[in-house]
Amino acid sequence: MKSYDRLVFELSREGRKGYSLPKSSWKASLSSIPGTLLRKVPLPLPQVSEPDAVRHYTCLSGMNFGVDNGFYPLGSCTMKYNPKVNEEVASLPGFASVHPLQPEDTMQGTLQIYHELCRALSAITGMAAFTLNPFAGAHGELTGLMVMRQYHMSRNDMKRTRVIVPDSAHGTNPASAAVCGLQVVQVKSTADGTIDVDDLEPLLDDTVAGIMMTNPNTLGLFETEIRRIAELVHACGGLLYYDGANMNPLLGKVRPGDMGFDIMHLNLHKTFSTPHGGGGPGAGPVGVCEALAGYLPDPAVVQDDDGRFHIVRNPHSAGRISGFMGNFSVLVKALAYIRTLGRGNIRMAGPLAVLNANYVKESLKDCYRLPVDRICKHEFVFDGLADTSSGITALDVAKRLLDFGFHSPTIYFPLLFHQSVMIEPTETESKETLDAFIDVMRRIAAEAASDPDVLRQAPHDTPVRRPDETLAATHPVLRYKI
Numbered sequence: 001m002k003s004y005d006r007l008v009f010e011l012s013r014e015g016r017k018g019y020s021l022p023k024s025s026w027k028a029s030l031s032s033i034p035g036t037l038l039r040k041v042p043l044p045l046p047q048v049s050e051p052d053a054v055r056h057y058t059c060l061s062g063m064n065f066g067v068d069n070g071f072y073p074l075g076s077c078t079m080k081y082n083p084k085v086n087e088e089v090a091s092l093p094g095f096a097s098v099h100p101l102q103p104e105d106t107m108q109g110t111l112q113i114y115h116e117l118c119r120a121l122s123a124i125t126g127m128a129a130f131t132l133n134p135f136a137g138a139h140g141e142l143t144g145l146m147v148m149r150q151y152h153m154s155r156n157d158m159k160r161t162r163v164i165v166p167d168s169a170h171g172t173n174p175a176s177a178a179v180c181g182l183q184v185v186q187v188k189s190t191a192d193g194t195i196d197v198d199d200l201e202p203l204l205d206d207t208v209a210g211i212m213m214t215n216p217n218t219l220g221l222f223e224t225e226i227r228r229i230a231e232l233v234h235a236c237g238g239l240l241y242y243d244g245a246n247m248n249p250l251l252g253k254v255r256p257g258d259m260g261f262d263i264m265h266l267n268l269h270k271t272f273s274t275p276h277g278g279g280g281p282g283a284g285p286v287g288v289c290e291a292l293a294g295y296l297p298d299p300a301v302v303q304d305d306d307g308r309f310h311i312v313r314n315p316h317s318a319g320r321i322s323g324f325m326g327n328f329s330v331l332v333k334a335l336a337y338i339r340t341l342g343r344g345n346i347r348m349a350g351p352l353a354v355l356n357a358n359y360v361k362e363s364l365k366d367c368y369r370l371p372v373d374r375i376c377k378h379e380f381v382f383d384g385l386a387d388t389s390s391g392i393t394a395l396d397v398a399k400r401l402l403d404f405g406f407h408s409p410t411i412y413f414p415l416l417f418h419q420s421v422m423i424e425p426t427e428t429e430s431k432e433t434l435d436a437f438i439d440v441m442r443r444i445a446a447e448a449a450s451d452p453d454v455l456r457q458a459p460h461d462t463p464v465r466r467p468d469e470t471l472a473a474t475h476p477v478l479r480y481k482i
């Protein structure tokens with residue numbers, strides 16, 4: 001029996017309580033609130049004892065699955081282990097209780113973290129300047145595209161309204177371009193899975209604001225024609241945007257700035273040690289080349305000749321994209337992570353992530369169809385089972401994995417294949433974990449032939465089995481009381 005089998009929701013009993021507030025302080029402050037604002041009828045909150053509340057939430061947490069429970073090979077998400085020491089550093093009182101409106105003099109350490117992280121990310125990526133204000137990867141994309149638009153507008157080049165996005169791009173790329181008021185133009189991939197330069201060339205003219213590229217791309221492949229693409233796009237007056245959410249395998253190896261990119265974002269909550277999923281706090285810093293530094297959003301942090309740090313506004317900025325200066329605790333974790341690894345060790349993350357991905361790919365490619373059979377970077381994509389006669393789908397495989405305690409890979413993305421199964425093991429997994437996953441994936445392939453119904457009905461052992469995802473999205477039930 002799992003702990004959540006005992007989970008009940010209606011625990012409230014009249015008069016039961018699980019809190020003890022110091023009477024004196026709250027009674028005293030009550031008198032300072034105008035009578036018209038005071039609640040006349042008590043809120044209908046559940047009345048439960050402290051152990052009931054603790055057990056309820058502990059049971060609920062047992063229904064969740066995170067990277068701290070087990071292997072989580074969700075492609076394009078880099079669900080690697082995030083060292084706990086970075087959480088401790090971020091929760092030190094000086095960091096955790098800083099207020100964004102404090103006088104500069106009282107938060108020099110905070111501003112120093114911001115400044116140092118910008119410099120560390122510049123060193124890692126080869127970009128001249130960074131803003132750490134965006135809250136997520138997609139928010140970074142929007143910020144970067146606003147910088148792109150601001151650059152063209154400042155040159156009075158108003159017709160540049162088209163952004164080129166590869167067909168393998170993450171869905172946020174075209175979405176961010178559309179939110180920024182730009183028109184999305186798709187460029188095709190070759191059979192090898194990289195951008196088709198022949199398809200790109202005719203799209204390039206003086207209406208192109210820029211191209212968004214993900215590298216390694218969504219198939220886990222290093223884009224081989226970057227130099228040529230950079231020349232072509234720059235020659236037509238456009239800019240190169242680098243979606244660096246997948247930067248993990250390239251850390252310390254190659255730098256987008258050196259490849260000719262003008263603007264990029266990073267996902268600190270993938271590559272730089274912040275747990276993510278479920279919409280938790282993230283950060284999507286945006287880096288730009290020297291010529292664009294003046295267009296980064298407000299506010300920024302600079303250091304003066306005396307070593308003091310200041311918050312500054314920028315007269316030419318693309319605007320303000322967050323209330324203050326980003327999700328500070330995420331920034332602290334990222335800097336702690338970078339400093340802990342140091343220049344030498346950070347170079348090891350990529351090769352280990354690449355080795356793990358290729359090991360899993362090679363160990364499974366006889367059972368699962370591998371549409372692009374090349375050395376991959378951090379992730380790769382199968383297109384369903386090699387033997388399709390059972391009709392078993394990517395969804396069936398994903399659901400069956402849950403029965404064995406593994407999180408599912410990303411499925412049905414990228415859209416290039418009908419039965420995409422996108423696997424990213426990351427560098428933090430041991431060979432034993434990878435072998436256990438490979439065994440289960442092989443077992444599932446065997447079950448597809450011998451007992452396909454077991455797969456069609458999976459998962460057998462989870463609190464929720466196969467929810468109607470369309471219904472869940474269109475009619476979400478967000479309260480336990482209907």
Ligand SMILES: *Cc1c(COP(=O)(O)O)cnc(C)c1O
Nearest residue numbers: 076136137138170172214243245
């Ligand atoms: C995750 C991801 C994004 C979006 O990042 P969010 O923080 O989820 O907004 C964009 N591009 C790629 C390639 C990604 O993997």
